[in-house]
Amino acid sequence: MRHGASGGLLSRLRERAREIGLGTLGVAPIAPSDHAPALRRWLDRGHAGAMAWMHRTSLDSVDLTRRFPWARSAVVVAQPYLPYQGDRRAQGGLLRHIARYAVGSDYHTTLQERLESLAAFLRSEAPGARTRTYVDTGPVLERELASRAGLGWFGKSTNLIAPRGDSWILVGEILTSREIPPDEPVADHCGRCTACLDACPTGAITEPYVVDATRCISYLTIELRGPIPEERHADLGDWAFGCDICQEVCPWNRKVEPVADRVFQPAPPLEAMSLADLVRTDDRRFLATFGDTALERPGRQGLVRNALIVAANTKDSEALAAAVETLDDPDPVVRSTAALSLGRSQGGAARKAVDAAHRREQDPSVRRDMERALE
DSSP states (O other), X not given: OOHHHHHHHHHHHHHHHHHTTOOEEEEEEOOOOTTHHHHHHHHHTTTTTTOHHHHHTXXXXXOGGGTOTTOOEEEEEEEEOOOOOSOGGGSOGGGGGBOGGGSSSOHXXXXXXHHHHHHHHHHHHSTTOOEEEESSOSSOOHHHHHHHTTSOEEOTTSOEEOTTSOOOEEEEEEEESSOOOOOOOOOOOOXXXXXXXXXXXXXXXXETTEEOGGGOHHIIIIIOOSXXXXXXXXXXXXXXXXXXXXXXXXXXXXXXXXXXXXXGSXXXXXXXXXXXXXXXXXXXXHHHHHTTSGGGTTHHHHHHHHHHHHHHHHTOHHHHHHHHHGGGOSOHHHHHHHHHHHHHHXXXXXXXXXXXXXXXXXXXXXXXXHHHHHO
């Protein structure tokens, strides 16, 4: 395809992206990653924690041609999603405990559908072109592609920050066999600012541009399966899913306007539910309430586990009362976490409930946690 024709295709892609509700669009060349050595060091340091898939896909992610030898360009979209501005603790229900990207419909589904529509348009405009879409899945270093496509720079928190400011963005991409003129990257504008490093409550941003995922609240509440180590419970603070602190303090986000796109607006159930309601959520209610949201990812076990820890951290009396009911939960992780949270509440009634549960508990690991709670 001639360069002029490719340029015309890019203009039409941008116009079509706007029509179907996608954000800013840029194009990056498919080439080996500049960050391959840094990724290797990051993995070797154990910063990926239990995310073993990052080790398995590392070679493919730093060189997309290993898996997609036909790929020549990446059409990348930066999708704004900020549902509200201001103090999250002023929000109702569970909204104050949940990262903003997760309060609406599942962004994976929304962006995937829109990108598939754009990919179909690309194929119709460039007959014979192959495409493959990804949204936060697969062996793709999305933020690097977005940076190459001129959609932003890497902040010191490792979040992508758009050229005019705004890190409240999601990224998705279309890999294509059609070669399209790439956009120019933008310069880093973080300067001497260390707001994100200073504000991170767990020290997860160990140095500028490096995040130890194992310390990150988002990792603990979403990616880590099974029990959260007791010594890390306080780290969650009042976050039941994800964390926005590094974005909340970023000076570039001060004037970002909330989006009008309804799919990113808070789902009514989240505004109506309390932390106690989340603690009491069973499998059926979990699927009915969270099945089409990003909150489904940690499963019912993970989300209730997180709520129990937050109940103790915030001394939420209603949620702690609900925790007593989960001492007989079918899930051993939930039972253990309930006992440890009640133990931290230091109430006589809570201790009595844990003691009674300990006498009837059959699982050795849960019994040990209940014993620690009673100490």
